[in-house]
Amino acid sequence: MADTEQQSGSGTALTTWHQQAFTAIGKWKWLTDLTDKATAVVDPLYDRFRANPALELAHGGRWVGHSLHPALSDLPIGFWAGSLVLDTLNKDAGGRGRFDASATLSAAGLATAAATAVTGVVDWSVSDGEDRKTGVFHGVLNSAAMVLHGASLAARVSGRRGTAKVLGAAGFAAVGAAGFVGGHLVQGRAVMVNRVATTGDGPNRWVQAIEEAELPDGAAAGVTVDGRQVALVRENGNVHAVDDLCSHAGALLSRGEVDGCLLTCPLHYSVFDVRDGQIVRGPAHHPQPVLPTRVRNGWIEVRGSLPQGRGRKKN
Ligand code: FES
Known part of the structure; x- marks a missing residue:
């Protein structure tokens, strides 16, 4: 043809x-x-x-x-x-x-x-x-x-x-x-549906996400690991990771404000606790999936999600 x-x-x-x-x-x-x-x-x-x-x-x-x-x-x-x-x-x-x-x-x-x-x-x-x-x-x-x-x-x-x-x-x-x-x-148009319902469970191995020095305390950073967008937050020395796409309407949480363990979405101001992904304030009605993290050789590493509501950290 x-x-x-x-x-x-x-x-x-x-x-x-x-x-x-x-x-x-x-x-x-x-x-x-x-x-x-x-x-x-x-x-x-x-x-x-x-x-x-x-x-x-x-x-x-x-x-x-x-x-x-x-x-x-x-x-x-x-x-x-x-x-x-x-x-x-x-x-x-x-x-x-x-x-x-x-x-x-x-x-x-x-x-x-x-x-x-x-x-x-x-x-x-x-x-x-x-x-x-x-x-x-x-x-x-x-x-x-x-x-x-x-x-x-x-x-x-x-x-x-x-x-x-x-x-x-x-x-x-x-x-x-x-x-x-x-x-x-x-x-x-996926209005008011859970935008992280299809982000999957990966990566199924530890993946280097960002150098530890690039994430100061009280800051958030957006990274992509094996195709999955992840927001990293360091709070009091601990590193937490949640899906970066907000469950409410898909804004990037890594661009939001960090206050201790709380991450505020920059679009409609839902607030999530990054320790377990739970909602502190809506309009979101679905929590953010939490990903385990660890620090190895100066790198923050991330792997697949924990079941929702069972967040924990491993540094
Ligand atoms: S996109 Fe609406 S609260 Fe995050």
């Missing part, structure tokens, strides 16, 4: 539409403007309350072990799906007067959507770049769903059942679209 010949590839409109859709969404100017405005309001607030455990709990944090937002989002989707099914089957029994079973499910969806929105905004505050814009679009769709379901509930209790059904169906379409966009953020 000639070098200049074009390869057509195997992508078709049926398999690439979602890639094209998110590319197009990223170019919407109104979305960029809205993202800038939301950032100007939310970021200072987040910074002010960053150290508050309630804020970390809204992420899920170290207590839950993963993000709360995707789990909570099942509730409004489930309640509104139930309301839609009852409407579709024309089953309005089980309630009192105009506040029938569909209305109850619709109201429960609204209440749980409000809690889900709070956790969503908190997670959005620690997203970056294009993901922020996609996150705002996700929020716009969810807000539309809440407005439509609110209007549906109002129509339902005022006796306009036909209007309520149409609004409820439209609201469910909006929340379904929002769920698709949210799925793209988590599964396509």
Whole structure:
């Protein structure tokens, strides 16, 4: 085949539409403007309350072990799906007067959507770049769903059942679209997933990482050993090693601040204890894998990870 010949590839409109859709969404100017405005309001607030455990709990944090937002989002989707099914089957029994079973499910969806929105905004505050814009679009769709379901509930209790059904169906379409966009953020863009889940266990032997003299006390250094990025920290003469990629969103921890055994991520300020990799403050919800270290012939050496939570040092 000639070098200049074009390869057509195997992508078709049926398999690439979602890639094209998110590319197009990223170019919407109104979305960029809205993202800038939301950032100007939310970021200072987040910074002010960053150290508050309630804020970390809204992420899920170290207590839950993963993000709360995707789990909570099942509730409004489930309640509104139930309301839609009852409407579709024309089953309005089980309630009192105009506040029938569909209305109850619709109201429960609204209440749980409000809690889900709070956790969503908190997670959005620690997203970056294009993901922020996609996150705002996700929020716009969810807000539309809440407005439509609110209007549906109002129509339902005022006796306009036909209007309520149409609004409820439209609201469910909006929340379904929002769920698709949210799925793209988590599964396509790895937002709020453990970024060190796939770093592996290597190296499976002691590897020279850095000369001992190059790592002063109270400092961190980033090294690559057998392809694995590792942050080294020397504290009180002891050398500790953790994966350099932050479990939250992949920033390089070796560029963060060292305070004794604590290493602060430079991007969203999660704090890890380098002795065992455990989280001292979120938004991270997964600890950093710890690697054993030792000093031999003036070199700091590193080898594969200990199981999480069993950090120890060997100098
Ligand atoms: S990348 Fe977000 S806290 Fe480290």
